[in-house]
Amino acid sequence: MSDSGLDAVKLDGAGPVYDQIRRAIRDLVLNGTWTPGTSVPPEHALMERLGASRMTVHRALVQLAREGLITRRRRSGTVVASPPASHAMLDILSIPDEVRQLGQDYAFEILSRRDGKPAAEVAALFELKRSEPIVHLVTRHLSSGQPHVLEERVIHLATVPAAADEPFETMPAGDWLLQHSLWSQAEHALSAVAAGAREAELLAIGRGEPCLLVERRTWNQSAPVTAVRLLYPGGRHRFVGRFGPYGQV
């Protein structure tokens, strides 16, 4: 094995060559073989290794760069990009960042934690099998002392075993997961619900007041990583996005 990651690039013979190259590199990035910051071999090296022309390699790399997976600079070369911190509208956002961007002080407290197989209600809420070991966390995030959002989360220990030994004292679970696990797909759902008695108390709002519920589930290559329900007091939060008729602007 050479010291660069050159040998890891393998074509599968399906479809156009430039696209084989694109997918090969994309997969290395998405499955974590090449982590952010890793430098991608220069065009000449890939060209020789793969027996393609430089323009063909170039085309694959240009496209990956436009997709945001890599960044390229003349002379410095090509490196794997860091996933952007946030997306258009809704995403894996860091709640500490979210709060600080509003100019407020951030704090959080873990209200409860349970490790092991899920209780019946938790399994139902997150659509889990009762045999899967998880960490179940309830966290309250505070913005300058005021309740900001209530978070209920499960982390799949089969996929992220390190979570079992993590006390989540220095940072909330969402941020810890961003640093200590990979994800390749997420699904989120937005709805409006009324605050229950306990929720209202924890959020310092009236019972039955409208809240925005963000539910998000995350996978890495079909293995579930985490699922979370974020309950925002309705009056104080909006999610905003911009786009054009053919997609993001």
Place this chain on the structure above:
Amino acid sequence: MSDSGLDAVKLDGAGPVYDQIRRAIRDLVLNGTWTPGTSVPPEHALMERLGASRMTVHRALVQLAREGLITRRRRSGTVVASPPASHAMLDILSIPDEVRQLGQDYAFEILSRRDGKPAAEVAALFELKRSEPIVHLVTRHLSSGQPHVLEERVIHLATVPAAADEPFETMPAGDWLLQHSLWSQAEHALSAVAAGAREAELLAIGRGEPCLLVERRTWNQSAPVTAVRLLYPGGRHRFVGRFGPYGQV
């Protein structure tokens, strides 16, 4: 002027040639000079007209195709694409389609209409100048007879003068606008609110029940087109989306 739109393509000399071509064609599409279905001149024609090589023209067209602005087929040529009916998550969606996709019958009724300069509350709600003439519509959309969503909308007559003569009897205003106006940018915001007395009655829910409020404003080249507030009964609606760490999957 030739019968094709060839003459309309003009480069601005700024940046790479392929990108000049790309932007030139993109602008013709976005500003409505080339409407969906219009056929784009073949690569050879553009190449001669612009004095660029075919590969350079090709690169611009390939990129536009990937962005979804045009569709290309061998031998048939290149045509301007229709904007996709819906986006990842939230967008200018057609409420009739939304209802029918759920397998329900669709109907709508206009609850009120007022043309002319906006009343004070309407102007405040939509952040309008009181001197701008608008159409103000309140519409209820029904799904198999049940209230589905409540829509309150203003249409800017300066931008869409035809709206003044349109009774909106055969289709709701949102769908009519999709067919009779252009838009280049939209902004939406999502929040949770409690139903007011009148809203609750119209949606057949209890007063104070949580609702999902979608607010959307649309522009065409900085001219405001329309603004709408859609109030969905919270319990019956969710907005769902999927994505990966680097963007849409």
Place this chain on the structure above:
DNA sequence: GCTATCTAATTGCATATGCAAATAGCAAGC
């Protein structure tokens, strides 16, 4: 040590060329 300069590595862009694949429209044959 510090700075200015040079060199070479690397990506960016454009061209010219050739062939492959798809297919619209026409022509020929039945």
Place this chain on the structure above:
DNA sequence: GCTTGCTATTTGCATATGCAATTAGATAGC
């Protein structure tokens, strides 16, 4: 009329080539 096949048009892909722009790192000079 219907089908079958041909042909020319158009896009898709890959290569080879050359030069431009950027800049990290080495070198030379002070």
